[in-house]
Each structure stands twice: as structure tokens, then as C-alpha cells.
Amino acid sequence: xxxxxxxxxxxxxxxxxxxxxxxxxxxxxxxxxxxxxxxxxxxxxxxxxxxxxxxxxxxxxxxxxxxxxxxxxxxxxxxxxxxxxxxxxxxxxxxxxxxxxxxxxxxxxxxxxxxxxxxxxxxxxxxxxxxxxxxxxxxxxxxxxxxxxxxxxxxxxxxxxxxxxxxxxxxxxxxxxxxxxxxxxxxxxxxxxxxxxxxxxxxxxxxxxxxxxxxxxxxxxxxxxxxxxxxxxxxxxxxxxxxxxxxxxxxxxxxxxxxxxxxxxxxxxxxxxxxxxxxxxxxxxxxxxxxxxxxxxxxxxxxxxxxxxxxxxxxxxxx
Amino acid sequence: xxxxxxxxxxxxxxxxxxxxxxxxxxxxxxxxxxxxxxxxxxxxxxxxxxxxxxxxxxxxxxxxxxxxxxxxxxxxxxxxxxxxxxxxxxxxxxxxxxxxxxxxxxxxxxxxxxxxxxxxxxxxxxxxxxxxxxxxxxxxxxxxxxxxxxxxxxxxxxxxxxxxxxxxxxxxxxxxxxxxxxxxxxxxxxxxxxxxxxxxxxxxxxxxxxxxxxxxxxxxxxxxxxxxxxxx
Amino acid sequence: xxxxxxxxxxxxxxxxxxxxxxxxxxxxxxxxxxxxxxxxxxxxxxxxxxxxxxxxxxxxxxxxxxxxxxxxxxxxxxxxxxxxxxxxxxxxxxxxxxxxxxxxxxxxxxxxxxxxxxxxxxxxxxxxxxxxxxxxxxxxxxxxxxxxxxxxxxxxxxxxxxxxxxxxxxxxxxxxxxxxxxxxxxxxxxxxxxxxxxxxxxxxxxxxxxxxxxxxxxxxxxxxxxxxxxxxxxxxxxxxxxxxxxxxxxxxxxxxxxxxxxxxxxxxxxxxxxxxxxxxxxxxx
Numbered sequence: 001x002x003x004x005x006x007x008x009x010x011x012x013x014x015x016x017x018x019x020x021x022x023x024x025x026x027x028x029x030x031x032x033x034x035x036x037x038x039x040x041x042x043x044x045x046x047x048x049x050x051x052x053x054x055x056x057x058x059x060x061x062x063x064x065x066x067x068x069x070x071x072x073x074x075x076x077x078x079x080x081x082x083x084x085x086x087x088x089x090x091x092x093x094x095x096x097x098x099x100x101x102x103x104x105x106x107x108x109x110x111x112x113x114x115x116x117x118x119x120x121x122x123x124x125x126x127x128x129x130x131x132x133x134x135x136x137x138x139x140x141x142x143x144x145x146x147x148x149x150x151x152x153x154x155x156x157x158x159x160x161x162x163x164x165x166x167x168x169x170x171x172x173x174x175x176x177x178x179x180x181x182x183x184x185x186x187x188x189x190x191x192x193x194x195x196x197x198x199x200x201x202x203x204x205x206x207x208x209x210x211x212x213x214x215x216x217x218x219x220x221x222x223x224x225x226x227x228x229x230x231x232x233x234x235x236x237x238x239x240x241x242x243x244x245x246x247x248x249x250x251x252x253x254x255x256x257x258x259x260x261x262x263x264x265x266x267x268x269x270x271x272x273x274x275x276x277x278x279x280x281x282x283x284x285x286x287x288x289x290x291x292x293x294x295x296x297x298x299x300x301x302x303x304x305x306x307x308x309x310x311x312x313x314x315x316x317x318x319x
Numbered sequence: 320x321x322x323x324x325x326x327x328x329x330x331x332x333x334x335x336x337x338x339x340x341x342x343x344x345x346x347x348x349x350x351x352x353x354x355x356x357x358x359x360x361x362x363x364x365x366x367x368x369x370x371x372x373x374x375x376x377x378x379x380x381x382x383x384x385x386x387x388x389x390x391x392x393x394x395x396x397x398x399x400x401x402x403x404x405x406x407x408x409x410x411x412x413x414x415x416x417x418x419x420x421x422x423x424x425x426x427x428x429x430x431x432x433x434x435x436x437x438x439x440x441x442x443x444x445x446x447x448x449x450x451x452x453x454x455x456x457x458x459x460x461x462x463x464x465x466x467x468x469x470x471x472x473x474x475x476x477x478x479x480x481x482x483x484x485x486x487x488x489x490x491x492x493x494x495x496x497x498x499x500x501x502x503x504x505x506x507x508x509x510x511x512x513x514x515x516x517x518x519x520x521x522x523x524x525x526x527x528x529x530x531x532x533x534x535x536x537x538x539x540x541x542x543x544x545x546x547x548x549x550x551x
Numbered sequence: 552x553x554x555x556x557x558x559x560x561x562x563x564x565x566x567x568x569x570x571x572x573x574x575x576x577x578x579x580x581x582x583x584x585x586x587x588x589x590x591x592x593x594x595x596x597x598x599x600x601x602x603x604x605x606x607x608x609x610x611x612x613x614x615x616x617x618x619x620x621x622x623x624x625x626x627x628x629x630x631x632x633x634x635x636x637x638x639x640x641x642x643x644x645x646x647x648x649x650x651x652x653x654x655x656x657x658x659x660x661x662x663x664x665x666x667x668x669x670x671x672x673x674x675x676x677x678x679x680x681x682x683x684x685x686x687x688x689x690x691x692x693x694x695x696x697x698x699x700x701x702x703x704x705x706x707x708x709x710x711x712x713x714x715x716x717x718x719x720x721x722x723x724x725x726x727x728x729x730x731x732x733x734x735x736x737x738x739x740x741x742x743x744x745x746x747x748x749x750x751x752x753x754x755x756x757x758x759x760x761x762x763x764x765x766x767x768x769x770x771x772x773x774x775x776x777x778x779x780x781x782x783x784x785x786x787x788x789x790x791x792x793x794x795x796x797x798x799x800x801x802x803x804x805x806x807x808x809x810x811x812x813x814x815x816x817x818x819x820x821x822x823x824x825x826x827x828x829x830x831x832x833x834x835x836x
Contacts, residue, residue, distance in 0.1 A: 204663030
């Protein structure tokens with residue numbers, strides 16, 4: 001359609017103005033938004049109910065025992081039983097995990113990302129690592145029982161427990177989280193912009209200098225976050241520890257012995273205490289002491305996560 | 320004496336380019352000075368029948384042609400390589416026109432001594448010589464005003480030079496009248512050659528006016544009223 | 552600085568390159584002589600049979616459409632292509648007469664002599680000072696580091712802007728300043744060549760002009776090769792221009808070829824090859 005002077009007829013201005021008037025969101029969009037909100041709220045409320053249940057169960061213990069609950073060791077009597085032995089075990093396991101899984105995992109990730117040439121071999125390793133991350137933790141427990149417990153005993157760290165000690169537990173947990181450390185570290189390393197590497201090579205840096213001065217510092221916050229999250233998983237695991245012979249009942253750590261004896265002797269961990277207390281015949285253990293132990297476990301986890309955030313921010317803040 | 324000294328131009332950003340533009344402008348002034356020098360040589364030749372200067376004037380046109388070709392090539396190159404806009408573009412476009420005006424003026428100076436050469440010297444008459452002398456001086460002055468405008472970038476150069484050219488036109492008219500009056504005494508050939516010389520001197524002044532008007536265009540962005548260059 | 556161990560000052564070859572159709576004779580001695588260069592990425596023949604000489608203390612521009620191989624050729628001058636595992640280089644690239652791809656040449660040393668500036672400003676996430684000092688530090692520079700940093704920043708026309716905040720993060724600088732910081736960083740290892748891979752493509756026009764003006768000053772001391780998508784930039788700053796184009800071979804493979812290499816003024820006013828004319832006049836394909 002053209003007008004008399006040959007120009008195409010334009011739409012009346014009013015049409016365009018009408019078309020621009022907003023009609024807001026449609027009904028479908030509103031329903032969708034509502035559904036998302038409901039999903040979020042239900043997840044949150046379940047979590048809150050759980051937390052409230054645990055805390056309310058734990059309150060009497062903390063009210064009557066106070067900090068003493070945290071500072072006393074195992075006991076057959078509900079009035080004197082505490083979680084200190086468990087905290088000691090868990091923290092020791094965590095320390096061994098960090099000491100083993102962090103360097104080995106980061107090194108493996110660096111090799112995969114920075115050195116290994118792409119090919120079917122690398123792909124195979126990568127896929128295997130990802131699959132290992134999904135293997136049930138009980139399987140790692142079996143691995144620990146079959147390999148690490150005898151190994152620890154063989155190298156003279158077996159002690160009175162013949163290898164069923166916190167060292168074997170730490171090694172097993174380190175291997176358990178290693179795939180996740182590798183995956184998260186590799187992702188953090190991959191996220192370092194290629195341009196930074198080019199800049200490093202461009203001024204005559206070797207591959208190691210580029211990694212040491214630029215790739216690692218840039219990837220460190222991501223690596224740290226990933227490592228601490230995996231640590232939380234290691235702290236919460238119970239099944240592998242049960243398999244490799246953690247003490248589930250009462251035991252008295254030998255008094256007045258050195259660090260080595262403590263490390264090689266019987267041990268327990270926070271989640272194992274929760275597990276064993278909930279199977280005790282006396283109802284106080286299940287009803288008040290187990291929730292209190294859970295609260296302590298959660299406290300340790302939150303502390304660790306807080307430390308992770310603090311570490312990451314400290315490294316981020318530099319730039 | 321940079322083109323942009325008195326303006327808020329990010330001067331330091333393209334000083335290499337600014338240097339090139341200044342070089343073109345300096346080259347134009349040099350070329351104009353060569354033309355003025357050759358013109359005054361031609362003037363001496365016709366006023367004093369200095370046939371010995373004829374060869375010198377012809378010879379003097381060679382560096383003019385050489386510099387003309389060089390500046391045109393450089394202007395062309397800057398246009399091609401530097402993407403000039405606004406005042407820079409006007410300067411370079413004006414430069415190509417000014418180059419043409421100057422080169423033509425140089426040729427006209429040679430034409431003037433050619434007239435003298437053909438006559439082996441003009442018949443001398445006092446009244447004629449006075450007019451001729453004043454015309455040579457006036458023409459050279461108007462052309463020089465154009466050259467000076469390139470150096471000073473005076474936006475009023477166009478109108479000012481145009482007014483000065485009125486004297487040249489008036490002197491040319493009087494010279495033609497006088498030649499006509501004495502044509503029988505000096506002979507037809509001499510009269511024709513002298514008329515030609517007058518005509519060339521007038522044209523040189525016109526070129527000077529055009530140069531100045533182009534400078535007004537460079538500075539202001541438009542030609543003086545009624546003096547726009549003819550449409551292509 | 553102890554970076555001379557790579558090149559034991561070989562005799563400078565004064566060959567003027569008149570034997571190849573695409574190599575104009577130079578008034579200045581060549582710093583690079585490229586002869587029959589072919590680059591492959593796996594099976595992909597990225598660049599075919601490039602022969603050209605790069606003159607000293609000049610700015611040489613590489614122009615051409617995307618995929619014409621100009622960046623690939625640029626990255627042969629400091630062996631940056633080595634970082635791509637599948638890359639393979641044939642033919643020779645001689646630097647001061649020495650074959651850069653010879654068996655005893657260390658690419659790490661090459662990159663200390665042939666600096667590079669990249670398309671996007673890529674300062675390290677470190678301080679301004681540390682960005683400049685990094686190259687000399689890993690090269691075991693044992694002179695006055697503060698003086699070297701100042702000299703490098705001054706040459707890069709950045710010193711006045713950053714002298715009071717050398718310990719600030721490089722990321723606090725504007726894009727144009729970051730790119731000049733990258734130039735300072737490249738200069739700091741005392742190279743005699745600067746490779747620039749579209750150094751201004753991420754910058755605004757004013758920052759671009761600053762970089763161009765800086766290049767003009769730097770060529771007093773360095774030989775500069777710049778790859779640019781912007782042919783006006785090539786025409787403004789360079790002394791010589793090489794035009795690369797994509798050629799489709801009989802097998803349907805696309806490969807980069809050097810079409811024309813001449814003085815910039817000649818290339819932009821009287822291009823010899825119709826492809827060059829089509830490209831620079833915007834009548835391409």
C-alpha cells in the first residue's frame with residue numbers, strides 16, 4: 001500500500017503507541033513465579049523444622065551440662081558423657097584430609113589442566129575422576145579396611161588398634177574426597193582467563209612460572225572453597241568409619257600417653273558418636289545427648305565453612 | 320604556528336598527524352614564495368627589457384613544478400592514510416585547490432616573459448611604463464596576501480584580498496585603455512603582447528584572491544559570500 | 552640484563568628481500584626474514600607459503616579479513632603458536648639471521664626478546680608495579696628494579712598517570728591505561744621487537760589514538776608488528792602494510808595467504824593486486 005506521493009503508508013501512530021502499552025505479566029508467568037516461591041519456602045521450612053527439632057532436643061543437655069558437655073569424654077552414664085573424644089577424632093581426621101587431599105588434589109588438577117595434552121587418555125582420567133566422586137562412601141570404607149588399615153599397621157603406626165585408628169581413617173577420608181577436590185580445583189584452574197596465561201608466556205615466563213605466579217594465585221579462592229566444602233563432607237561421613245573400625249561404644253583413651261599413642265589407639269568421631277548414642281538402650285542418649293552432639297557437629301561444620309569464606313575473601317580482597 | 324594552537328584540540332594525541340598538516344601548510348607558503356620571487360623577476364624583465372632574465376624565469380618555474388608535484392602527492396597521501404575530517408579535511412582539500420592556483424600563477428609568470436621574448440623587448444613609453452610598473456606591484460601584492468593568509472590562517476583574508484584586487488582590476492583597465500591609445504605608435508604586435516601581459520598579471524592577482532578565499536574556507540568552513548567555487 | 556644468552560649476536564643479514572615477489576626491498580635492514588612459512592593446526596592449513604621481511608625500527612601492519620592468518624603469522628615471531636599443542640610450523644623465520652625454529656632455540660628466551668601486546672588489555676591481577684616488574688624478575692634482572700619500572704612506564708606514556716599509585720591494582724586503571732601498562736610490561740624485558748595483536752580493538756577512539764601515537768614514538772627504539780582489523784589504523788600508523796586474504800584451495804580448504812606487501816602509502820594509494828583494492832575500498836567479497 002502506498003500513498004499518493006509514492007511512499008509506503010506508515011502505520012497510524014496510535015497503533016504503535018497502543019502496541020507499546022504494557023499489559024504486565026501474564027497469568028502463566030504469575031503461576032510459575034508462585035510455584036518457585038512455594039518450592040523455596042517448603043525446602044526452607046523442612047530445614048527449619050529439622051533444626052528446631054534438634055535444637056529443642058539438645059537444649060536440656062546444654063542447660064544442665066553447659067560447656068561441660070563439649071569438654072568431657074565418652075562415658076557410660078548419660079550424666080557425664082561428652083563429645084570431646086569425638087571432636088578430637090573429627091578434627092584429627094580433617095587435618096589429615098587437608099594435609100593429603102589438598103596438595104595431591106591440586107597437583108592432580110594442575111597436571112590435568114595445564115600439562116596433560118588433550119587426548120583419549122586425558123578424557124579417560126577425567127571421566128574416571130568424575131565417576132569416583134559418585135562412588136558410595138561405604139565402598140571407600142571397604143577400600144580403607146582392605147588397604148589402609150593393614151598399610152598403617154605394616155608401617156608401624158598400627159599401635160594397639162592394629163591400624164584401626166585415626167590415621168587410617170584420615171587416609172580413607174582423604175581418598176574419599178580426593179576426586180571432588182580434583183574436580184573443583186580443576187574447575188577453578190580452568191576459570192583462570194587464558195589471557196592471563198598468554199600475558200605470562202608473552203613476557204618470557206616458563207610454564208611453571210606462569211602457574212606459580214599467575215594461575216595458582218588466581219585459582220586459589222576457588223580451590224580453597226572447594227576443598228573446605230569437601231572437608232565438610234569428610235566430617236559428616238559415618239559409614240566408611242564404621243567399616244574401618246571406629247569405636248562405636250564406650251572406650252577410655254589411655255591416660256598420660258604421648259601423641260603417637262593417641263593417634264594410633266582407638267578413636268571415635270562426632271557423627272559416629274551421634275550414631276552410637278542413638279542406638280543406646282538408655283533413652284537419655286537418644287533423646288537429649290544425640291541432638292546435642294548433632295548441634296556440636298553442625299557448629300564445627302559452620303565454623304569450617306566460615307573459615308572457608310574468610311579465607312576466600314582474604315584472597316579476593318587483594319584485588 | 321600549528322593549525323590548532325588556539326583551539327581545544329586533543330593536540331598531543333595526533334601530533335604526528337598535526338606535524339604532517341603543518342608541513343603541507345609550510346610547503347604551500349614556500350611554493351607561494353617561489354612564485355612571488357619568479358613573478359618579481361618576470362616584472363623586472365618586462366619593465367627593464369631584461370631579456371637575460373627570460374631564461375632565469377623559465378628556469379625558475381622548474382622548482383615550482385617540482386614542489387607542486389611533491390605537495391600534491393603528500394596531500395593525496397595524507398588524505399588516503401589519515402582519514403582527515405572537519406578543519407583537517409578542509410585544509411587538505413583547500414591545499415589541492417591552492418596548489419593548482421599557485422602552479423597556474425607560476426606558469427603565467429613564464430607566459431609574461433614569453434611575451435617579452437617574442438617582442439625582443441617592449442617599446443618604452445613613460446605613461447605605459449608607470450601603469451605597467453604599478454600593475455606588476457599590485458598584482459604581486461595581492462598574490463602575496465594570499466600566500467600570507469596560508470601562514471596566518473586569517474579568516475578575513477578572502478574579503479580583504481578581494482578588495483585589494485579591485486586596484487589590480489582598475490589598473491588593468493587603465494593599462495588596456497592606454498595600450499589602445501598608443502597602439503599605432505608601438506605597433507600592433509607589441510600592443511597585443513602588452514595586452515597579454517596585463518591580462519596575465521590580472522589573472523595572477525585573481526589566483527591570489529582564490530588562495531585567500533580558500534583560507535577563509537579552511538578557517539570558517541564556508542567561502543566568502545558570492546565567491547563559492549563553481550559547482551562541478 | 553642477562554637475556555642475551557639466546558642470541559650470541561649473530562651477524563646481521565642485510566638481505567633486502569628482492570628475490571620474492573611479496574617482499575619489497577628495504578631501506579633498513581630486516582629484523583625478521585620469513586621464508587616459505589606454512590602453519591598448520593592439526594589438519595587445518597592456517598597459513599600457506601608466506602615470505603616477507605620485517606624492517607627494523609618500522610611499524611609493519613598486517614591487515615586482512617578474519618581467518619586470513621595474520622594473527623597466526625604474528626604469533627610465529629615469538630613462538631606463541633608453540634602453546635597450541637596441535638600447531639605445526641614449516642618454513643623459516645629468521646630473527647637477526649637466526650632460525651627461530653631451530654633445534655637449540657628456547658621459546659621462553661625468544662619471548663623475552665620479542666615482546667607481545669594482546670587484543671584485550673590483560674594485566675596480571677597484581678599491582679601496577681608488579682605487572683611491569685614480573686618479566687625482569689623471572690629473567691633474574693639484577694639492576695635497579697624501581698628505575699626499570701619507571702623507565703618502562705615512561706616509555707609507555709603512563710608514568711605520570713600512575714607514579715603515585717604504583718602499588719594499586721592494575722585493575723583500577725582504565726582500559727586504555729591497562730593497555731599501555733601491558734606495553735610497559737612488554738618493554739620491561741628489553742625486547743627489540745613488539746608484536747601487537749589488535750592492541751586497540753577493545754579501546755575507545757581517544758585511547759586508540761593514544762596507543763597509535765605511542766607506537767609512533769616507540770618505533771624509534773623498537774621494531775613493531777601490528778595486526779589490526781582496522782585498516783584505517785594500519786594506514787595511519789604503519790610504514791609497511793601486508794595484506795593477507797583467505798584462499799579456498801581446490802579441495803575446498805580455506806587457507807591464509809599473503810597477497811600484497813608494500814609501503815603503506817603505496818598499498819593504500821596504488822594497490823597492485825585487485826584483491827587488495829577490493830579489501831581496502833570496502834568492496835570485499
